[in-house]
Amino acid sequence: MDPILETHQLTKVYRNNRGIREISLQLHAGDVYGLLGPNGAGKTTFLKLITGLIRADQGKITLFTGDLIDQFEEGMQHVGCMIESADFHDFITAWQYLKLVGRFYPNITDQRITEVLEVVGLIQVRKDKIKNYSTGMKQKLALAAAILPNPKFVILDEPTNGLDIEGTVMFRRLIKQLSEEHGTTFLISSHMIHELEQLCNRVGIIVDGQLIQEGYVSDLLASGQSLEQFYIHELECRKGGKESA
Incomplete structure (x- = not known):
């Protein structure tokens, strides 16, 4: 089986000499892969590289059997991501935000937006301005955006930050359901090591x-x-x- 993601000798070094060096790994369909490391170890740099947010100094990224650089738009149509802290236009509603996100993907319907808002527990506040959301609610909205296109591969950076116990349980059930029932692959960077032990x-x-x-x-x-x-x-x-x- 071809890997969903494969990196070969991936390297990105900043002027302060931090970054990542020669990282090679493979993820296959249904994998839930946890990325652990101290602050500043390079986890977010790695995630930004495989989503095309920054360019590597050297190495290769293969996404769905195609080179990420050569087939970026085609590959990223099947990827959902949430990297670093959730950042929104606070003056719009959750529904309007997901409507905007949906424009980057084909065939996102109003029904699909309703579905993901229900899944993350925001359907009752979908018409509220995001500026009135708590940190946990914003994190749920970011997760909703990540799963909106029914992606084959989901990349999540500290996804449980700000979530209460109920939200954390929701997140855990959602990841397990998508990976086990739909074969969705996850790459999750987190300091919540006990959560990763249950999920990955x-x-x-x-x-x-x-x-x-x-x-x-x-x-x-x-x-x-x-x-x-x-x-x-x-x-x-x-x-x-x-x-x-």
């Missing part, structure tokens, strides 16, 4: 711009480790200059 089938750890370790969550749990223990162990090995076990 695979995880990768980025430290100092490098992908230092990958693993299957099921293997970790079967070995008696929690994802948190695995993550802390890998960071300590990195700081100590040791090879991980």
